[in-house]
Amino acid sequence: MRMVSEKVKVLYIGGVGRSGSTLIDLIVSQADGFFSVGELRYVWTRNFQENQLCASGEPFRESPFWQKVVEEAYGGFDQIDAAYVESLREKVERLRYQPRIWLDQKGIKTLTEDYQATLREYQGYLGKLYQAIQKVSNCDYILDSSKNSPHAYMLHTMDDVDLYVLHLIRDSRAFAYSWQRKKVRPEIHWKTEYMAQFPISLSIRRWNSENVLVAMLDSIGAPYKRLRYEDFAHDPQSGLDVIWDLLGLTQYKLQDLLDRYQHDDKPNYSVSGNPIRFGERKEIKIRLDEEWQENMPFRQKLFMTLGTLPLLLWYRYIP
Numbered sequence: 140m141r142m143v144s145e146k147v148k149v150l151y152i153g154g155v156g157r158s159g160s161t162l163i164d165l166i167v168s169q170a171d172g173f174f175s176v177g178e179l180r181y182v183w184t185r186n187f188q189e190n191q192l193c194a195s196g197e198p199f200r201e202s203p204f205w206q207k208v209v210e211e212a213y214g215g216f217d218q219i220d221a222a223y224v225e226s227l228r229e230k231v232e233r234l235r236y237q238p239r240i241w242l243d244q245k246g247i248k249t250l251t252e253d254y255q256a257t258l259r260e261y262q263g264y265l266g267k268l269y270q271a272i273q274k275v276s277n278c279d280y281i282l283d284s285s286k287n288s289p290h291a292y293m294l295h296t297m298d299d300v301d302l303y304v305l306h307l308i309r310d311s312r313a314f315a316y317s318w319q320r321k322k323v324r325p326e327i328h329w330k331t332e333y334m335a336q337f338p339i340s341l342s343i344r345r346w347n348s349e350n351v352l353v354a355m356l357d358s359i360g361a362p363y364k365r366l367r368y369e370d371f372a373h374d375p376q377s378g379l380d381v382i383w384d385l386l387g388l389t390q391y392k393l394q395d396l397l398d399r400y401q402h403d404d405k406p407n408y409s410v411s412g413n414p415i416r417f418g419e420r421k422e423i424k425i426r427l428d429e430e431w432q433e434n435m436p437f438r439q440k441l442f443m444t445l446g447t448l449p450l451l452l453w454y455r456y457i458p
Contacts, residue, residue: 146298146299146300146301147266147269147270147272147273147281147299147300147301148279148280148281148300148301148303149269149280149281149282149283149294149300149301149302149303150167150173150280150281150282150283150303150305150382150385150386151283151284151285151291151294151302151303151304151305152164152282152283152284152285152286152305152307153286153287153288153291153304153305153306153307153349153353153356154286154306154307154308154309154349154350154353155286155309155314155345155346155349155350156286156314156318157309157313157314157317157318158286158307158308158309158314158368159307159309159368159371159372160284160286160307160412161177161284161412162423162425163284163305163307163371163378163382164177164282164284164409164412165400165407165423166375166379166393166396166397166400166423167282167379167382167396168282168405168407169396169397169399169400169403169405170391170396172278172279172280173278173279173280173282174272174273174276174278174280174281174282175282175284175407175408175409176272176281176282176283176408176409176410177193177194177283177284177409177410177411177412178283178284178285178286178287178409178410178411178412179268179283179285179290179410179411180228180232180285180287180290181285181410181411182199182268182410182411183221183222183224183225183228184221184225185410185411186199186200186205186410186411187199187200187216187219187221187224188221188222188225191410191411193205193407193408193409193410194407194408194409194410194412195406195407195408199410200216202408204275204276204406204408205408207275208268208271208272208275209271211270211271211274211275212267212268212270212271213267219264224261224264227257227260227261227264228261230254230257230261231254231257231258231261231289231293232287232289232290232293233289234288234289234348234352236250236254236289237288237289237292237352237355238352240292240296241292241355241358241359244295244296244359244360245359258293258296261293262293262296262297265293265294265297266297266299266300269281269299269300270299280303280386284409284412286307286349287349288348288349288352288353288356289352291304291353291356291361292352292356295356295359295360295361302356302361302362303361303362303363303385303386304353304356304357304361304362304363304364304385305364305366305381305382305385306350306353306354306357306363306364306365306366307366307368308350308365308366308367308368308454309367309368309369310369310431310451310456311342311343311346311443311444311446311447311450311451311456312431312432312435312440312443312444313428313429313431314342314346315337315339315342315343315346315431315435315439315443316430316431316434316435316439317428317431318337318342319337339439339442339443339446342443343442343443343446343447346447346450347446347447347450350450350454351450362385363385364381364382364384364385366378366381366382367454367455369427371425372425372426372427373427375393375425376392376393379391379393379396397422397423400423401422401423444458
């Protein structure tokens with residue numbers, strides 16, 4: 140029996156969106172002892188306040204699983220002011236604070252007392268949520284695919300969390316092209332809404348900054364492994380082995396996990412993420428998406444290449 144005082148183990152997928160994180164999440168979450176929460180950093184707005192669907196197809200507040208979690212963590216939905224907690228998150232997760240947190244972990248104190256007080260308050264709410272998820276799901280590892288680097292820093296500096304970081308990388312041109320596609324968000328069940336579409340300038344900034352900041356977690360003690368999505372798509376079993384090595388676990392065979400996803404009835408209550416979380420469980424297709432190479436306008440491809448060139452070379456991508 141797990142003691143309540145034990146730290147919560149979190150496998151965190153860091154990097155940028157549209158990099159294959161939901162696909163890897165769906166596969167890894169089939170392993171024994173793993174429970175996927177999706178992109179949990181959005182839970183205060185998208186789920187507590189807006190009541191968006193979780194992957195089970197139920198509105199968040201009507202989900203028996205999340206009702207139990209919220210009851211365990213806070214005593215019920217009426218006992219938690221989600222708007223206030225979201226305001227705390229917005230204050231502490233600003234990108235400009237991440238280098239300061241990194242310096243703080245290195246022993247160089249640059250954070251103000253007010254910031255640290257707000258950070259501790261937010262982490263108090265966050266810690267109760269993770270503890271409750273682990274208790275209700277009876278899992279060994281919570282799989283959080285939030286990707287966002289500020290959220291990862293919040294988790295790393297929490298006393299009651301053991302964070303393991305899988306830094307998932309995808310070619311910057313493929314990332315940018317994917318964010319220009321129009322995709323419906325099925326979790327917004329009361330109206331038709333589409334996922335955001337990024338201009339090239341924003342894609343350059345996000346791809347560079349997020350990958351640098353996630354990689355910096357390695358230097359402040361967070362267990363860390365890097366995985367290119369292209370390598371995973373080429374050899375999925377080797378990609379999975381990177382994850383098992385990160386966690387020090389016995390290696391699961393890919394086909395066993397794919398069979399479980401298709402034929403077993405392990406529930407999925409993840410919040411936020413790629414729309415492939417929803418719908419009938421069919422065969423998972425792992426493939427390279429190289430449409431960008433032919434269909435991405437040359438001007439956009441050129442700007443994206445030049446704007447991300449140092450990291451493209453570092454991550455062994457061909458310009």
